[in-house]
Amino acid sequence: MNKQFIYPQNMRASATLWLWSLKDFAIIVVGALFSAMVLATTRILIPAVLTAAFAFLSIRNDETTILDFIKYAVRYFISTQQYFEWGLKSKPLTKQKKEVSANVQVQQKEKE
DSSP: OOOOOOOOSOTTSOOEETTEEHHHHHHHHHHHHHHHHHHHHHOOOHHHHHHHHHHHHTOEETTEEHHHHHHHHHIIIIISOOOOOOOOSSSOHHHHHHHHHHHHHHHHHHHO
16 A cells, blocks of 8 residues: 655644644634633623634734734834935935036027
8 A cells, every 4th residue: 555645845834724823723713612602601792703803813824924914014114113314325416416517507508
């Protein structure tokens, strides 16, 4: 009997099931069971909403979750100072002013 084994491309990658890592998937399943019990007995939706929010935020794509992406976006747009450097890199400002003034003089002579 020949058995064929299929291995993932990256052997160091964490194990995943559909869109979640196995740890997150186990938490989602336990949370869904708990939410179903609470909903059936008390008609409270809060655990189901929390489980659904966790399931959405823990969706994994290329080792990055949606929660990580939101953290990176908040850090980039809100909490971290951006550094911009303004200036001319190609020529010093004095040479550019001379070239502009020479071009303006040429254009004025052409108009005359």
